[in-house]
Amino acid sequence: MRIRRPLLVSLCLAAVAALSLPAAAAYPEKPIRLIVPSAPGGAPDVLMRTLAQQMSVQMGVPFVIDNKPGASYVIGTMETVKAPPDGYTLAYGNIVSLATNRGLLPNVPYDVDKDLTLIGNSFKVVNMMIVNNDLPVKNVKELIAYAKKNPGKIAFGSGGNGTTDHLGVELFKSMTGTHLLHVPYKATVAALTDLQGGQIQLMMSNTPIAGPAAQAGRVRALAVSSKTRSPSYPDVPTLDESGVKGFEVISWGGLMGPANMPKDVVERLNKEMRAALASPAVKDRFKALGAEPDASSPEEFREHARRETAKWAQVIKFSGAKLD
Numbered sequence: 001m002r003i004r005r006p007l008l009v010s011l012c013l014a015a016v017a018a019l020s021l022p023a024a025a026a027y028p029e030k031p032i033r034l035i036v037p038s039a040p041g042g043a044p045d046v047l048m049r050t051l052a053q054q055m056s057v058q059m060g061v062p063f064v065i066d067n068k069p070g071a072s073y074v075i076g077t078m079e080t081v082k083a084p085p086d087g088y089t090l091a092y093g094n095i096v097s098l099a100t101n102r103g104l105l106p107n108v109p110y111d112v113d114k115d116l117t118l119i120g121n122s123f124k125v126v127n128m129m130i131v132n133n134d135l136p137v138k139n140v141k142e143l144i145a146y147a148k149k150n151p152g153k154i155a156f157g158s159g160g161n162g163t164t165d166h167l168g169v170e171l172f173k174s175m176t177g178t179h180l181l182h183v184p185y186k187a188t189v190a191a192l193t194d195l196q197g198g199q200i201q202l203m204m205s206n207t208p209i210a211g212p213a214a215q216a217g218r219v220r221a222l223a224v225s226s227k228t229r230s231p232s233y234p235d236v237p238t239l240d241e242s243g244v245k246g247f248e249v250i251s252w253g254g255l256m257g258p259a260n261m262p263k264d265v266v267e268r269l270n271k272e273m274r275a276a277l278a279s280p281a282v283k284d285r286f287k288a289l290g291a292e293p294d295a296s297s298p299e300e301f302r303e304h305a306r307r308e309t310a311k312w313a314q315v316i317k318f319s320g321a322k323l324d
Helices: 003-022 043-059 073-081 095-102 140-149 164-176 188-197 207-215 263-278 281-288 298-319
Strands: 032-036 065-067 089-094 116-131 156-160 181-184 204-207 220-224 251-258 290-295
Touching: 032 073, 043 065, 043 089, 043 116, 043 207, 043 251, 043 263, 043 281, 065 116, 073 089, 073 095, 073 116, 073 251, 089 095, 089 116, 095 164, 095 251, 095 298, 116 140, 116 164, 116 207, 116 263, 116 298, 140 220, 156 164, 156 188, 164 181, 164 204, 164 298, 181 188, 188 204, 188 207, 204 207, 207 281, 251 263, 251 298, 263 281, 281 290
Parallel strands: 032 065, 032 089, 156 181, 156 204
Antiparallel strands: 089 251, 116 204, 116 220, 116 251, 116 290
């Protein structure tokens, strides 16, 4: 087969040009911003910093935590929606931003299915019902009896409207026929400070926040929100075994990003997330905080968010909780 000289020259020049082109940069080549739509010091912040630190070690680039609290996770989530889908802006997505907001807010400004890329769930954590040490109750049954004798006199704090701190107590109220006053805070740690000081009397917060305070004796633990006892707090009974049959609230959260992220970048991030969650450093830290690694694929994460949306829509309707 004969190749004409002009064609041969063209082929050679094309080959040289291809060799001289710079190689495509491998992801990641610069720091990754991780938006946490809640205040510093809360359970989401602490857990995601733990995960991000290990992923940073594995991937060789810094993860920069950017706390964007407010509006029931909407502010941070909307900043994620508007970010370039290049893998350099990620965010924490959880039961609030991906599930309960759809039932609580009349007009959610983002569409979970269209505006976000779900990378994978990272952990699950139970809540712990804690009370001020001066409240004259030692267990859940005494709390229910006291609340019924003193309707409206027990104020409970939360890390914000729509959080499991909030909805968990709303579910408790509806299942026990009690009347408790909700006091939303901008940060869970601020609510905990007021609980310890007696400004409010009750909280149902994530164990990474409530557990250490109870262990230190600053508050009294009454129960956990899971169906079975927490391995980290085996001496604390569940609400189910304390007489509130069928009660269960499990918080969860993981990584997400803007819509239309490249498939290979999503796969890389999911792989690195799974490796980080399996590392001794993360597993030990999560255990100490009362959290449990719970890795999922992007598809599993999206399906879980859909199931939780349906579940909490029923809880919200039953409890009457709504946000303006």
